[in-house]
Structures are given as structure tokens and as C-alpha cells.
Amino acid sequence: MRIVDIRESTVPLASGMRNAKIDFRAMTASAVVIVSDLRRDGRNLVGLAFDSIGRYGHGGLLRERFIPRLLAAAPDDYADRFGTNIDPFKVWDIVMRGEKPGGHGERSGAVGLIDAAIWDLVAKIEEKPLWRVLADRFRGGSVETRVPAYASGGHYRPDGDLAALADEIRRSRELGYRRVKIKIGGAPLSEDLRRIETVLDAVGSGDDLAVDCNGTFSREQAIRYVTALEPYKLAWIEEPVEPLDYELHRELRAMMATPLATGENIFSAPDLRNLLRHAGLHREHDLLQMDVSLSYGIVEYLAMLALVEEHGWSRRRCLPHAGHLLSFHVVAGLGLGGHESAPDANSIFGGYPEGMSVADGFVSLPDAVGVGIERKSNLYAVFRDLVAT
């Protein structure tokens, strides 16, 4: 079996959303298609991947380094030991050849896209959903039938009124979610407290509300916010400060009862090891949110999970960032703590493919082979031209 082509395109994700740190008007993402020479139903079997969000598309790096390396490899170099499928670990080594250690950003997202498309292809060749492939290979087949998921939203919007926020939360609850997450830190504390109280009115309990600060606060602001939020007994406070300031995390951790969540801006196992060693996080209390796609993909995420468990944490403390479909399969197949969902199915990075449903805060497992991008029509639309050739 041979990889005959790799195609990519950059997709604008223009949106009026804003969090405390950036707005999304110029945001882009990459779509990647890996074409194999295997024929199914009169077409070449393909692996698809769609980017995570927040770090822009990865087209330049894919074209400059990672696609050429994989296309230049001999099929024997990436064949699995039976010669009937592709070995994602071998692919990973091929694309990372000639890369220096350290500097884990950008390329980690480009490699993550290739890794994701390879896993989609691997699962299609096995004729299984990806969650099943992962559970079979790495969990002895064990899997739960429902995946915990929360609705991520509550961005600052240009209109920005509290009634619109309450409406959004109500819609999420009607869609079947229980727990929601909203953005804070992009407005004065008093306004953020009104946003929090508005949402609490809708969800009923602090345990069903998490808040995301997008790493925006100084030490003083963080202490002020964290202290002010304690009485609400929220599910967690996410990224209150600069994500690489481990010592400040340690200080905040010591003054908080609310769980602390971080990791979405940590893109490699060596960086995660430093977070686990130096940030003072509590393994029975805090949450790790590394993004599978932005962190070199599933191959590196498996190394991250090994580190997590080496440090005495349960993988249930892992809630990957960004709520893309790849992430859903990883959460389901590897038994993680839960999935972040963007509930708006009209957005290409929100909702679920047909055949999946949300109820009581859990998402059902899909039976489509691979990741299932083909079953979400507005997302698959961005692949149609790439696949057609």
C-alpha cells in the first residue's frame, strides 16, 4: 500500500467571537487529505484531517517540510508489520526526521494534521471507527458507551448582552449538554461576575459551569479573580495566567479550592513533563487540556498520557482542548475524562456528524468508520474539492 498524494487547503474561519486574548476574525484552519492507492467503491481510500482552532492553518509548514518528507518515503518505511496497513508511529518518525528538539509550536500542529489523517486512513482500512481502533490497540478493547462532554462557548460577542449569553446557554442545555464553559477575563471583574451569575441562573449549579480566562491575567488580577470566584464552587478555572509560568500556577494552586485547568498551550511531551513537575498541580483535583491535533497528534498524545500516568495522575483528569472530532475519538477510545464540544452544528467546527447524539451531558459513540468527517456535511464540504481530483 502506498500514499500517492497529500493535499491541503487553508480554510477561513471568520467569526465574530472574541475571548480575553484574541479575536477570531482572521482565524484560519487547514484541511488535509492523504490519498492511498487502495481502492474502495471505485475510489482511492483517503484519510482526512481538519485542524484545531486558535493557532491558524498550517499550510506553509505542511508544504515546506512535512508533506514532501512523507511523499518521499518508500511504502516499506511506513507499512505496519503485516504490510496491510500504515503504521502511524513510523509515519511520525518520517515526518519528524531532521527536526531539532525544543521549539514545540506550529510544526506540532502541522505534524498533528498528518498524524490525524493517517489515523483516519488506518481506521478506514480496518473498517472501524477510530475510537474502536484506539481502544483495541491501547485499552484492550475496553470502552464506555457514552462519552462525557461539555458545551464550550460564552465568548464575548460584539453585541455582548447578558440575555444573548443566557439564550446561548439555554440552547446548549436543550441540545443535551449539562456542563457549560464560558469566557471570562475580557471584561472588568464586575461584568464577568454578572456573566457568571447569569449562566448559573440557567444551569443551577457551580459544578455545571467552568470559566476560561485564556491566560490573560497578571498575578495580581489572577489572585483577585480566583478569590472572587471561590464562592461559586465552579467546575474549574481555566488558564488564569501565562500558560508557561509554572511557578505562578503553583502559587495560585495553593490559594484555590476550585480546580485549575491548563495545558492547551503545551504542545509536546517534554513541555507537559515540565508542567507536571513544576506547576504544583494537584493530580486528584486539577485538569490537563492538551490539544491532540496541535500537539503532534495521537502518537505524541500517547506519550503524554504515559507521562501523565507516570506522575500518578489518572487519564480521567485529561480533557483535550478544542472539541474537534479527532479529539472525540481520542477521549472515547483512550478513556479520558471528557470531551469539549462546540455546540453550534452550523459552524464547521461545532456539533457532531449524523448518527451521533447528545443527552444528559453524554455523547453517543458513532459507528461510521474512521473519524467520520464525511458524515458532517458542512465540514465535509471544505474537503470536497481536495478529495475530488
Added chain:
Amino acid sequence: MRIVDIRESTVPLASGMRNAKIDFRAMTASAVVIVSDLRRDGRNLVGLAFDSIGRYGHGGLLRERFIPRLLAAAPDDYADRFGTNIDPFKVWDIVMRGEKPGGHGERSGAVGLIDAAIWDLVAKIEEKPLWRVLADRFRGGSVETRVPAYASGGHYRPDGDLAALADEIRRSRELGYRRVKIKIGGAPLSEDLRRIETVLDAVGSGDDLAVDCNGTFSREQAIRYVTALEPYKLAWIEEPVEPLDYELHRELRAMMATPLATGENIFSAPDLRNLLRHAGLHREHDLLQMDVSLSYGIVEYLAMLALVEEHGWSRRRCLPHAGHLLSFHVVAGLGLGGHESAPDANSIFGGYPEGMSVADGFVSLPDAVGVGIERKSNLYAVFRDLVAT
């Protein structure tokens, strides 16, 4: 004054060099030209930047994000307070708009190129060498007339014999260098010891030889190497292990008398802060080698120097990685400890522009305005088409 165009091209750096971690056959680098609307001698005044080495060109990221942001900015947004020059700090904020925290790699090199070209332009507008601009702005004009420099080389070559290594070192000494650095860790310890002894025969003293392991060793290998190297009393041992494993650095530091050098794979102030806090490095003994160009440029490097001094280190402990011309100006203008030189002037990233000379381990200060790329003919050749249009 207005930036009217930004051009870039990717330059292959094909070379037979190899260190312990990667070979350089597919290595590339970016050349960047920022064109202003100021006229000098019948042409538009331009700022030039040439990449550092080891992390590939940055063309994709430049075209996707950083060049468009700067070209879209209004001249008032980047004018200095007198309106007669460009403010590099404002440019930095413009190009980093919409970028999330963390993930400091790749984009740090793309932004570093824009920052470098801007500083070249700023110095040309002031009609000064860049070292003079930096000394005037950040050191009250104080500057030493000679810059300590060492000759970096001793790569593994396909032919690889010791006589060739000894020849290379002799050539470096004849060129006026005293201290040299060679690669180790890409061969068995016994062979590396023969390489070291061959070089010691040529340079006479351990203090004139540093060794670079390119982050290749496991803990056990590192302990073996570090122990075996102690009797040679070398100038420093560079990157013995994975550059982000701060705890392992702390362990090695405690068992070494030889100075430990690291930092070339640390690309931001937040990452440097973690290195300074967690790696157990000794501020009167060890060396910091962050690469100016790969670390978001001079604007971020100034923030790094502030951190270095905040942690009680002298900036003399800083020896920036890679030996590019930008780095020379930073070392000279900001009073750092020394400059890494690639001695081979036939290489586009080696040697110095005309008018600069090496003697007794020191390099003279150039008087050409800006960085002086125009005065190194084989390097300027890669810019000719970019500048011509």
C-alpha cells in the same frame, strides 16, 4: 515613512555537515527584505535579514501571517515618537496581534526575521551600524572596541577523519580565532575522545575547546560523557541532553565542574524564565545561548536579557547561538559575553563582511551602516533579486 513592500525567499543551505541530531542536506533559510518609501541614492531604502540555521526557512509563516499583518498596518502605527524612524517594538506588537501565548517555535523565527530586517532599516535610517544603535539606545553608548568570538565547527563529515578535523581547527586558528567548538555525541565515546584529543593537540588548552552534544544523550549517556570529559577542563559542554528537561540539567549540573551551556532551543522569554528557575544552572559558571533571530528577534531578546539580570546573572554569560551577523551586532551593542562564528567565509552563513577582521580571538567592529549584509558578497547575492524589483 511607510513600509511599501516585504519580500522573502527560501534559500537552500545544502551542506554535508552533520551533528549528533540532524544532517543539513535538506536545510533551508529565509532571506527577507523590507522596502521603505525613503529614497537614498536613487533607491528605496531597505532592511535586510537572513535566517539563523537549523530550523529551516520561515517563508510559509511569513506569507500566511506576519508579512500581511505588517503590510496592513498604518504608518502611524509603527512610526517612532518623532515620526522619523520605525519603532521596532510597535512593529513587534503589530505582527504578534492575534497570536496566542505558548507554543514558542517556528513563528518565533518568522517574527525574528521581520524584527531583524526592521532593525537593519532603523540603523540605516540613523546612518549607524546596528551595534551603535543598540549601544546608544540600551547601554548609554558604552561599547568595547573588540568582540570576543569563537570558531564553531568540527561537524561530523561524510569523510570524517581526524586529520581533516585537525586541519579545520588549524585553519580557524590561522584566521585569528583562539577558542573553537566541535560537535560530539554523533559517534561512540572513544571516537569522540579521540576527536577531542586531536583538537586539544592543536589548541593547546581545554579552555580553548568547547564541545556541543546537540541535546542527544539519555541521562545515562550524559553522565558517562560528562564524567569522561571532566579531566580535559573544557571551556563548556553544550546541550548534553534534551533541552527542555530542566530537572535532568539540575542533576548534571550538580555532578559537573565543567561549565554547562544551553538555551539555543529556548525561543521566548517565558521559556527562558523556566530554564533559569528550574534547571539549576549556575549564574557565575554556566552559559546561555538563546538565538536572537529564532527567538522573535531583538525585541524579545531584550526581554530575555532583563530576565537574565533579574535572576542575578551577568549578560556576559550570554553567548547567542548560530553566529549570524545580527547576533554579532547584538553581542557588540548589548555587551554580551561573546559571539559564535562559523569561520568559513565561503559559506553564506560564515565569515564576516569586508572591513571586519579577527585577531587573537576578537572581532573588530564594522563601520558600515545597518547589519552589513551588503558587504558580504556571497550572502548579499541571495538578496539581489529580492532587492532589485
